[in-house]
Amino acid sequence: MIIKEKIKDFLPLKNLNNFYVVADFDRTITNGNSQTSWSILAHSNLVSKSYIQERQTLYDYYRPIEISETIDINTKMNLMKEWYKKHISLFVKYQITEEIFEKAATDLRIMQFRPGAKEFIEFLYKNNIPLIVISAGIGNFIESFFKHNNCYFDNVYISSNKIIFQNGIAVGVEDNIIHSLNKNEVSLPKYILEKLKDKNNVILLGDQLSDLNMVDSSKHNLVINIGFQSDDYPLETLTSNYDIVCESKDDYIKLKNLLFSL
Numbered sequence: 001m002i003i004k005e006k007i008k009d010f011l012p013l014k015n016l017n018n019f020y021v022v023a024d025f026d027r028t029i030t031n032g033n034s035q036t037s038w039s040i041l042a043h044s045n046l047v048s049k050s051y052i053q054e055r056q057t058l059y060d061y062y063r064p065i066e067i068s069e070t071i072d073i074n075t076k077m078n079l080m081k082e083w084y085k086k087h088i089s090l091f092v093k094y095q096i097t098e099e100i101f102e103k104a105a106t107d108l109r110i111m112q113f114r115p116g117a118k119e120f121i122e123f124l125y126k127n128n129i130p131l132i133v134i135s136a137g138i139g140n141f142i143e144s145f146f147k148h149n150n151c152y153f154d155n156v157y158i159s160s161n162k163i164i165f166q167n168g169i170a171v172g173v174e175d176n177i178i179h180s181l182n183k184n185e186v187s188l189p190k191y192i193l194e195k196l197k198d199k200n201n202v203i204l205l206g207d208q209l210s211d212l213n214m215v216d217s218s219k220h221n222l223v224i225n226i227g228f229q230s231d232d233y234p235l236e237t238l239t240s241n242y243d244i245v246c247e248s249k250d251d252y253i254k255l256k257n258l259l260f261s262l
């Protein structure tokens with residue numbers, strides 16, 4: 001675990017009432033080799049080969065755009081929305097059912113917690129610390145995953161893309177698509193904002209640089225950014241952008257002990 005010097009003074013955290021947690025889902029709450037909620041169906045044996053091929057064609061075209069450092073942000077944002085919409089139209093075209101979504105989300109071979117993440121979430125619940133999950137993935141999977149793992153506590157709120165089903169079959173997506181580049185624009189419902197209003201300190205959990213945009217640090221007393229090491233970036237990139245970096249060997253138990261000294 002690599003901890004920035006300036007953060008050490010705050011550890012372990014005091015006055016937990018002042019904190020809430022904002023977390024990415026894919027490969028932050030789930031482990032680094034889990035499929036993401038966009039790729040999970042293609043890695044299950046629940047969908048047709050043609051869906052898998054069409055999804056791959058979209059991925060091969062749009063993924064380089066997503067990580068490109070030369071395309072300007074507005075162009076990128078529009079293309080990301082286009083990608084998500086095209087992918088969702090595949091769910092509709094192939095009449096993917098709600099049942100398939102639920103089965104895929106509970107298949108441990110494709111998606112599972114990082115070690116200790118469940119205990120970390122239980123700790124937040126027991127200590128009344130809100131957990132806001134902001135994901136550019138698919139909220140239906142995330143919700144099923146939390147429910148299946150008995151972690152969908154009332155301190156947990158999931159802000160993500162929600163597929164709409166009619167008679168159990170996918171027909172579209174709710175408005176306001178969240179993609180990797182607009183996670184900063186997520187608007188939380190009033191009842192959640194009410195819960196957060198007296199809390200000035202935030203723990204942010206992510207694995208991508210774009211996850212840092214989930215919280216506007218200028219609006220808070222203290223934001224502690226915690227990043228999980230991934231193959232997507234050299235370690236130095238993460239350590240220069242995140243306050244604490246959990247390396248591959250570090251789990252949530254270690255993180256919990258560091259933050260809360262238990």
Ligand SMILES: [Mg+2]
Nearest residue numbers: 024026027207
């Ligand atoms: Mg992620």
